[in-house]
Amino acid sequence: MKFHDLNIRGQYFGNDLKLVKEASRFGWDYVNLNYYPEYFKRALDYKSDLIDKINDFENPIEINMGLNIVKAKNPNEVRKLVNKYRNKTSYLSVLGGDLKINRGVCENIKIDVLSRPYYKRHDSGMNHVLAKEAVKNNVAIELCFRDILNQHLKYRANVIASFKEILKFHRKFKFPIILTTDSKSLYDMRSTRDIVAVFKCIGFTNEEIYNGFCKYPQEIRDFNKDRKNMVIKGVKVIEGATDFTDVYKNDEDSKDFEDMFCDNLEESDSMDLSDIDDGGLEELNNLDDIDFEDLKGDFDE
């Protein structure tokens, strides 16, 4: 099993390096450093240096950089920011909490993840309507371990209750759930087995934990690799295809296609044209009857 943590809070080079090192020590295989939009460009500048340093580790891990939109006040603002940054990053998440934003995010196919829909709420921030929209638009819901970690007593119980409610919707509607740590400092980092133990105690099954840490994050990564080629939903540009027949994997398929195409041509050649209704073409044989000026006027119009 490959453990993915799709949300580690990136800040600056030194801190990011420390976090990735600790993640590597604790058994994570893939880490996604998330930045606020204003710091994202700066982070991309030192990405290659960071990867070089990580390759020197005892257990090198994969990293990527993503974007976390947190300051949007309404769905319209979210939409504008998403359109602005979608092509610049391979991972885009939006912080939830506000019901309108939760809904707007679930309805937007360009967004990968709705992060913490329960944020600063007394309820889970999800309902059956949002769950259906999330399924339809393939938006994953993110549950952060740090929310359990940094809350105490009543508030921690509230967060756990929200997790359970979201899990209930997930079991019914099957929208993707991803589990993350949202680590900001070394004190937030935990080993993979510890995180699994906590989520098991909350009520997640082994399969759900596997999906949350491995399957759905992997799907998001794979989907985003192809995202730039997707024109609209269901239509994808296949790179390197110069001819339509190139998309066929083997010769047999292309042969079938050619045979079918040639057969159709032969059929059309062998047709008896006298059977076709000419739609009164004979009447037009006499060109003197046509008023060309009138026709020209029609074309101009």
Added chain:
Amino acid sequence: MSKLKILPPTLRITNHYLILDVKSEVSLDKDDMVPPIWDACIRFWGECETSNFNLWVMRHYLVEECGGFMNYKTILRCQSGYEEKVRAGLATLTRYNHNKIAISTIGIAGTIKSAIDKFIEVE
């Protein structure tokens, strides 16, 4: 005070040993480790469930002191069958006495000796 007679092996509780990686802002000795561990377990699991854990701090080592925090390795005894619950409880600890602390379980061993051999002496 007279001591109780030692129980026969069949009636003894079987234990496992968790190896903890502890990061702390302040220095901690072996006795200082006890309250945060109990506090974390009781907060997360409650008194009734924690009574089954049979927790005891066996060993405590300072590994390194760098970057503004101390890194310790601790061997904690717990009743076999409750390892996952204990590690979940310990993972939820962030602060104790207004000082930052992080406990992560890096291994489980059947005896103290094997715990030291596998996880402490390597370092």
